[in-house]
Amino acid sequence: MRLGRTILSAIAAGVVALAAPAAMQPAAAQGTIKIAYTDPLSGPFAQVGDANLKQMQYIIDHINSKGGALGRKFELVPFDNKSQPSDALIALKNATDQNMPFIMHCSGSNIAAALIDGVNKHNDRNPDNRIIYLNCGAVATELTNDQCSFWHFRFDLNVAQKAEVMVQALPKTTTKVYLLNQDYLFGQSVQRDVTAFIKKNRPDIQIVGDELIPLGKVQDFSPYITKIKASGAQALLTGNWGPDMNLLIKAGIDSGIDLKYYTFYAHLAGGPTAIGPGGDGKVFAVMSFGENIAPEIGNKEAENWTNGFRAKHNFDFSAAVFRTIFEHVQSAINKAGSLDAFKVATAMEGQAMKDFLGYETLMRTDDHQIMTAYYVGVFKKGVKYEAEKTGLGWATAATIKMDDVQQATTCKMRRPRS
């Protein structure tokens, strides 16, 4: 009995000790501009959210050192959504309960769709406590077409734009390609859009194989490689991510067949490690940024800034263009002169500014889709900044300017009056 009470009081003391700093935090951070950030911070995709969080934190520190907005500093408040739309909506509820003016979310278009819907409803019902959704990486094209919302701003190119970039990067000598994608919404839209742009922009290319695989279920990709080889394809085009991409490319490189890999996600965490030195010059990635771009174009300032991240963290700074998001937000708030969601959103619409590499960006008014430069990187030896300590890194094979990915939108934006 006595022992039981001792344990109980020990637990109680522990709870108080844990809770105390948490309770102190809001008071200490009074006056900051809060941005709720929700992504998987636990579970199988935790690496995505975790890496994003650290990179955003570095960027926010920079933005704050440049004065923040309206004389106030930005603060990132993370919420784990476990890759579940329902948990993302709880994060949204938390954010609005605390009057946060922004919610940011990167991965999962299904979650993004839920968030757009949630934000629309919330803003309709609570005109004096509205929130803006900053989308940093949910790329389903629909989100800025049929499902477009005045409160949603997308800062990454959508699937159709990325598909166009990928097709533009295919060399003239490539005439036979093989498509392999994951069998769900995203993979199917990659399949559809890549096919469409090949037909439109490169009619000389023949699609010799078109495959869908169950998401995350394939353990051994060697049979697919056998099939791809038999088809005579020169290039494999894939939107796969995670293990589905790593295992696919590894199986291909191990088999030594003569094939180029065009991917959407090979440059992201874990990709370079899985590819390894055997992939020298064979793997391409459609990417928003690469650490070798700054030295290649001779932008010393940008290079120093990305180096600062490397000095602090032990991984690649692949999401450095998130800086564009925060610069757009910073500028829009300053222009609006307040944190009112309507005023900030109006200020952000049509806002044009240069990104930190010096390329033009534009937040398109019609659908709130960013227009920005995009890159195709090739994984090879002898670059200045290596990826994931493999000795190889991403050299820029093609730079696609903002004007080359202007695609029409079907968005019929419903704008509130005030």
Add this chain to the structure above:
Amino acid sequence: MEVFVVSLLNGLVYGMLLFMLASGLTLIFSMMGVLNFAHASAYMLGAYLAYTLSLYVGFWIALILAPILCGLMGAAIEMWGLRRVHKNGHIAELLYTFGLVLIIEKVVQMTWGLIAVPYRIPSGLDFALFDLWGTDFPAYRGFMLLISALMFLSIWLGLTRTRIGLVIQAALTHPDMVGALGHNVPRVFTIVFAAGTALAGLAGVIGGNYRVTEPSMAFSMGPIVFVVVVFGGLGSLTGCFIASILMGMIQTFAVVLDYSLADLLAVFGFIVTKATPGSEFLMVTLPRIAALLPFILLVLILVLRPRGLMGTRDT
């Protein structure tokens, strides 16, 4: 012909990798009746330990050390965990090993990070063994085949031809009698569990650099291994072997055969068009569901032959 031969080899390599994983599980499952969810976690741990050890002592010593460490962990789990939980029946054991899965995954994530580690094939084995119509057959795959064949042979000999193997077999069916004859039955169980875990660790050492060593590898490999064990039949090493190879072959060949149910119906003169009811389903090609075929087979065998391919008992 080319596709057939290469696919045959692919299927064999994948099947043998499955067997390496499943043999340990079938040993534990059939002999102790414990459905060990944490088996694939031991596989993951084997890969990660081998990666870290190979940085210091090289791949070949890691190949021996990592499975031993996994085995020791298995022994500890059995002695201080499973043995106590065992009293409360199978559900408790199931939940216990399930808990272990989550703990091991978290420990791995905290120790080695969330992204893949660069665990590479040793340079001594990093060459093409032979060339088939332009497709390399890496020497490492040959090495995998060799290790798994040796493993099959030694388990089989160990169980049927050695004294300890006989005691193990006896302790599983008649534990009281074996105990009365003066053998330490709990220790026999510990040995079985440790050996099974060590085998999973070995599979991890071999499979970790053949595939990719990352925290989700246990989760992705777990279900298919259960399919192999159940399909092969409880208590049968041969059944497990056949099931592994079969699963490897099925998944490999399903990928290269571009047929659907619609094509099958067409043979009988029934043409499926977009207007046919259920055409969406009928026109799904085999490659698209290749990775799901083992699970379909699992369902079928549980209905038609619950004891599995070569199983000797129903539980």
